[in-house]
Amino acid sequence: LCRTAEELKEIAPLISSYSNLFAVGFVRRYSAGGIKLLELVKAGKIGKPICCSVKCLVGGWKREWGDWFADYAKSGGCTLDMLAHHIDLANGLFGVPASVYARAIMMPEGPEKPYDYISATTTSKDGVICNMECSWLRSGPSDNCMVVYGEKGTLKKSDANGVQFFAPGQPVENIPLDDVPVGDGLEDKPDDRQDKHHAHGHAQGGAARGGLFL
Secondary structure, eight states: OOSSHHHHHHHHHHHHTOSSOOOOOOTTTTSHHHHHHHHHHHTTTTSSEEEEEEEEEESSOOOOTTSGGGOHHHHOHHIIIIIHHHHHHHHHHHOSOSEEEEEEOOOOSSSSSOOEEEEEEEEOTTOOEEEEEEEEOSSSOOEEEEEEEESSOEEEEETTTEEEEEOTTSOOEEEOOOSSOTTTTSOOOHHHHHHHHHHHHHHHHHHHHHHHTO
């Protein structure tokens, strides 16, 4: 919805008079899987966290030049639209990083079709290294997961399999999730949910990127 503090100042008056609920929406933080992952790590399920891996990959991106998402100056690319959610999860798990190294393509002009990619490595104050990879590419496999490795085991949260626990020499444990994520009790019309989710996600993206990369 906005990328900078200046843009936020422009839309703030509209938000304050908006008839429906409007909030900064870190949608993955409030998902059942995100809540469970944070709960288990904080409870010591894997012992002391060592490192983390994030893959947020789209291998069949279909946007074309002229689309809002294909304009990096407006949309912020896959960093703002997708990876910001996982950055927020990592910040919740390990705190705001002490160091960040990142390189991104940022949808260069010239290719026949637009594409985007970012690779980042963060290190927390406690020494937890997190490698992040996010893409909007025209071909290849897609993936969306976060893996947290600890001294006693590993937790993986993915769109495909929910939350799983891996312990040395033990079978994979599928962790049951709560049926109702935080915030699901809001009285929204079914037709409104997709648009509100979309708007909330982009409002949060600017906050996450501004806090980590700038």
